[in-house]
């Protein structure tokens with residue numbers, strides 16, 4: 179197999195890790211870049227839009243994760259890119275101006291450290307021989323030794339270990355080989371130690387596979403909150419479980435089906451569920467919501483029809499409508515459809531002139547389609 183054939187297999191395998199984070203601000207999630215099959219758009223923490231070569235080092239794997247299309251029980255074409263092959267093809271794409279960075283993951287070939295050795299050799303070639311200084315996201319294999327983790331943190335811009343499930347019981351439904359605390363949580367902790375010791379600029383993220391283990395949204399949200407508060411994870415991502423035996427072709431329509439549907443029909447759609455979890459994640463990180471502010475149905479799941487902020491607001495009629503000219507910043511942030519940028523515009527605008535009409539808000543650049551029922555304009 180030549181490098182291109184291997185790359186076709188390995189980048190195709192990596193698409194199952196595709197989450198909404200693989201997007202730019204003006205595109206729906208779950209798209210591949212126009213630039214080519216192997217290249218995905220992404221937004222860096224700085225907000226800069228970039229294109230990443232997203233590939234596996236190898237799709238060979240000794241593990242048996244049931245949600246994974248190339249677990250050890252699957253009869254699929256297997257291959258491994260040698261570090262020099264992968265580094266070279268990356269640099270060719272880079273020099274052609276087609277990629278800005280690398281997203282590197284891998285199946286587990288042999289054991290965690292044997293796999294990490296190949297990935298680290300690739301990254302080291304890029305950094306030391308090719309002098310590539312740009313973005314590298316490296317997945318760390320659960321159970322990797324402290325030494326391998328230390329090297330990853332020193333070389334990469336971002337590292338991550340996929341948490342996959344909210345707790346040991348749920349993970350046990352998906353795999354007989356990966357252990358929740360011993361392999362996943364302890365590797366996250368050793369990444370944190372390495373960040374403190376060697377490279378604080380290297381961020382740590384993680385990802386859930388949503389809907390594979392029968393877990394509820396409440397379990398995922400509580401686990402997410404713990405990851406932020408106890409392990410100093412920078413971002414948590416959510417990837418809807420896809421039936422790889424019978425994969426749907428994701429589209430914007432599927433992603434947003436039901437969300438614009440005002441007729442009230444339930445939108446039983448795994449991608450909407452994934453989107454709701456991202457909304458909760460934003461409420462926790464950017465809107466001062468606590469885990470107690472997130473409301474669920476009797477099954478412990480988020481509403482598919484209403485966004486979680488609107489669910490909270492409708493649960494607190496005593497707090498609304500808010501006087502747009504007097505409400506505090508914290509209160510305004512609780513209005514459905516109003517984000518931090520709009521809140522700042524309202525506060526700045528009302529200092530200059532009393533806000534009297536909805537058109538005043540529109541002139542300030544504040545969208546009111548969702549929030550108008552929760553605001554009052556006292557003239």
Ligand code: SF4
Pocket residue numbers: 239240241242243246247248249250284285286
């Ligand atoms: S360890 Fe990773 S590559 Fe291996 S079966 Fe599990 S998810 Fe797939």
